[in-house]
Amino acid sequence: MRRARSLLASLLPGLVSAAGVTVYVILLMSVESQAGVVALLAAGVLAVLAAARFGAVARVARAFAEQENYLNLMVILAVLAVTGFFYEDHFVLLMVTTVIVYVIACLGLNLQFGYSGVLNFAGAAFFGIGCYTAAVLTMNTPVPHLVVLLAGGVMAAVIGSLLILPVLRTRSHYSAVVTIAFSLLFKIFLEVNDTLGGPQGLRVAGMNVLGWEFNDDIEIGEDFEAAFYVSYAVVGLILLVLAFALVRRLERSWIGLNMDAVRLDETAAACFGLSIVRWKITAFTLGNFLIGVAGAFYAMMIGFIAPTNFTFGDSLILVSIVLLGGMGNPWGLVVATVILIIVPEKLQAIQEYRFLLFAALVILILLFRPAGLLPRQLRTYLPGWQPR
Amino acid sequence: MSDAAQGLLVSHDLTKRFGGLLAVDSLELEARRGEILGLIGPNGSGKTTFFNVVTGIYPASAGRVLFDGEDITNLSPQAICRAGIARTFQRSRLSLSLSIFDNLMIGNHLRLNQGLWFNLVRRQAFEREFEENVARARELVKVFAPPLADRMFEAVTGFPMIDRRRIEICRALISRPKLLLLDEPSAGMTREEMTELMDDILEIKEHVEDLTIIIIEHEMGVIERVTNNCVVLNFGQKICEGTYQGVAADRLVQEAYLGIE
Ligand SMILES: Nc1ncnc2c1ncn2[C@@H]1O[C@H](COP(=O)(O)OP(=O)(O)OP(=O)(O)O)[C@@H](O)[C@H]1O
Ligand SMILES: [Mg+2]
Numbered sequence: 001m002r003r004a005r006s007l008l009a010s011l012l013p014g015l016v017s018a019a020g021v022t023v024y025v026i027l028l029m030s031v032e033s034q035a036g037v038v039a040l041l042a043a044g045v046l047a048v049l050a051a052a053r054f055g056a057v058a059r060v061a062r063a064f065a066e067q068e069n070y071l072n073l074m075v076i077l078a079v080l081a082v083t084g085f086f087y088e089d090h091f092v093l094l095m096v097t098t099v100i101v102y103v104i105a106c107l108g109l110n111l112q113f114g115y116s117g118v119l120n121f122a123g124a125a126f127f128g129i130g131c132y133t134a135a136v137l138t139m140n141t142p143v144p145h146l147v148v149l150l151a152g153g154v155m156a157a158v159i160g161s162l163l164i165l166p167v168l169r170t171r172s173h174y175s176a177v178v179t180i181a182f183s184l185l186f187k188i189f190l191e192v193n194d195t196l197g198g199p200q201g202l203r204v205a206g207m208n209v210l211g212w213e214f215n216d217d218i219e220i221g222e223d224f225e226a227a228f229y230v231s232y233a234v235v236g237l238i239l240l241v242l243a244f245a246l247v248r249r250l251e252r253s254w255i256g257l258n259m260d261a262v263r264l265d266e267t268a269a270a271c272f273g274l275s276i277v278r279w280k281i282t283a284f285t286l287g288n289f290l291i292g293v294a295g296a297f298y299a300m301m302i303g304f305i306a307p308t309n310f311t312f313g314d315s316l317i318l319v320s321i322v323l324l325g326g327m328g329n330p331w332g333l334v335v336a337t338v339i340l341i342i343v344p345e346k347l348q349a350i351q352e353y354r355f356l357l358f359a360a361l362v363i364l365i366l367l368f369r370p371a372g373l374l375p376r377q378l379r380t381y382l383p384g385w386q387p388r
Numbered sequence: 389m390s391d392a393a394q395g396l397l398v399s400h401d402l403t404k405r406f407g408g409l410l411a412v413d414s415l416e417l418e419a420r421r422g423e424i425l426g427l428i429g430p431n432g433s434g435k436t437t438f439f440n441v442v443t444g445i446y447p448a449s450a451g452r453v454l455f456d457g458e459d460i461t462n463l464s465p466q467a468i469c470r471a472g473i474a475r476t477f478q479r480s481r482l483s484l485s486l487s488i489f490d491n492l493m494i495g496n497h498l499r500l501n502q503g504l505w506f507n508l509v510r511r512q513a514f515e516r517e518f519e520e521n522v523a524r525a526r527e528l529v530k531v532f533a534p535p536l537a538d539r540m541f542e543a544v545t546g547f548p549m550i551d552r553r554r555i556e557i558c559r560a561l562i563s564r565p566k567l568l569l570l571d572e573p574s575a576g577m578t579r580e581e582m583t584e585l586m587d588d589i590l591e592i593k594e595h596v597e598d599l600t601i602i603i604i605e606h607e608m609g610v611i612e613r614v615t616n617n618c619v620v621l622n623f624g625q626k627i628c629e630g631t632y633q634g635v636a637a638d639r640l641v642q643e644a645y646l647g648i649e
Contacts, residue, residue, distance in 0.1 A: 254500045255508075387538075
């Protein structure tokens with residue numbers, strides 16, 4: 001009994017904040033008027049600043065660190081709650097699923113440059129490789145769609161390995177320049193390649209897992225009907241949980257440490273026997289794999305892809321999410337993605353100036369909060385472990 | 389080829405050129421097994437460069453380095469680490485944003501299981517290895533930096549210079565090297581800290597059997613107290629060697645330090 005109560009007490013800050021954020025997001029999604037959106041956003045910013053001022057943010061952070069499993073579960077429930085609340089609303093559900101997809105892709109990017117310091121400005125291109133793999137496989141072959149997801153990831157990783165050599169060069173900013181070039185080339189390649197649909201793009205079949213047709217609306221009984229996006233949101237969430245767990249485990253192992261060592265000081269790392277090449281390749285390949293899986297899933301959801309979805313600008317969005325969230329902090333990515341995807345969608349006034357806004361935001365962050373919104377904490381190898 | 393009479397580390401005719409500059413010039417040097425060898429000389433005389441060539445950071449321009457009877461010239465830093473040479477750096481190269489434990493585990497890299505499967509899937513085995521290494525790290529830190537033993541999971545940024553030096557030495561020692569290279573461990577320290585540091589170094593010698601140490605130092609007090617022999621460099625060349633007393637009395641050495649040509 002006593003234990004149950006103290007558990008509840010330590011969970012409370014996390015529970016309250018998770019519930020609060022859930023309600024806030026539901027409100028934000030529901031308001032239609034631009035004035036309402038602006039007011040809500042302002043209220044949100046003020047609430048966070050006030051909470052930080054009075055130490056509430058620190059308590060929430062501590063609660064999350066101490067009771068990780070419960071609170072991870074809370075966040076999953078929160079996403080399900082938002083999905084359930086808007087079960088008929090295509091626009092909101094598409095947004096929720098898009099956020100999920102972006103978080104998966106950014107988790108990959110985070111392995112690359114959050115942990116290992118490998119710059120990748122071709123995130124959107126690797127995402128696109130996943131998308132086109134899905135398009136080709138679903139329209140022309142009977143390959144099961146779960147395998148298509150994996151294939152998207154594998155293709156991105158394999159094509160990424162073409163860039164391995166320049167990416168491994170440490171001096172100067174080879175890897176930045178080469179990935180930028182790759183990003184631009186990728187779009188041009190798609191535009192002139194007629195078998196891949198040229199500028200018009202390709203259709204992608206909707207996802208179908210073991211006979212469950214995702215693109216059909218969900219009907220339960222006579223009078224309950226939910227939008228088909230609910231299926232995508234749920235499966236996307238499962239993928240996200242898997243990706244998140246993978247990245248977390250990596251970070252909390254010797255491999256995560258190796259990646260940090262490579263990022264922070266290659267020379268010192270080499271003097272202790274770390275193979276710089278091995279860990280950079282591991283990070284780059286695994287990262288591209290995650291980005292590719294996210295792409296394949298996204299393509300099956302939206303059903304139609306074209307080269308304009310995969311510009312250098314889109315790569316920059318991915319990079320700014322990682323910078324904004326806090327390099328190396330997966331939770332930071334979640335927060336940053338929610339902000340960078342949802343705010344421009346809701347605020348039509350800034351939609352045209354999205355890129356300008358992102359650029360300004362990144363500059364502000366680098367100037368005033370270089371570690372990002374949620375700076376990374378020290379590594380805990382085993383959650384809840386205390387030195388004896 | 390490896391006879392006991394030969395030193396643990398031997399350089400023959402070792403040369404390192406940076407463009408027209410001879411940073412290390414035809415250096416003949418020998419560190420005998422189990423000794424502490426001092427490497428001294430004015431600023432820019434090539435001491436750090438010698439370490440960098442020995443540890444594979446720079447390729448040698450000419451000459452050879454033998455370690456334990458094997459030719460290690462121009463091997464990769466990783467291979468040289470595997471052979472049993474560990475070092476510290478003149479400008480501390482700890483990863484400041486990581487914890488003491490993380491830094492020690494970077495030093496312990498070759499003894500940890502680095503397999504993907506082990507790290508990602510076999511978490512129980514990982515947990516065991518983790519616990520073992522926490523114990524190992526704590527044992528080491530207890531000997532050389534006792535107050536830090538209970539603070540191993542704090543970021544290195546929060547610690548003063550002397551503690552950082554100690555952590556750096558522990559990071560090098562945890563791999564159980566045969567040869568330890570210390571590059572100006574006393575840089576930036578006060579008198580008292582320097583005395584503590586000398587005690588530490590002598591203690592390392594006592595605790596770790598068969599360890600050979602080469603130490604670069606500007607502080608003659610340190611050299612006098614801890615070394616068995618020293619080698620003096622000037623403009624990349626060896627100008628003198630012998631015990632501290634012998635070297636300190638040498639005319640060439642005095643000239644080099646006073647800057648008389
Ligand atoms: N990477 C490099 N490129 C070019 N020149 C270098 C490089 N590293 C060292 N040098 C030069 O080589 C010479 C020897 O430098 P080194 O750092 O080995 O001296 P040192 O004896 O360690 O001096 P100090 O006591 O100041 O640390 C110096 O003239 C230095 O400028
Ligand atoms: Mg030096």
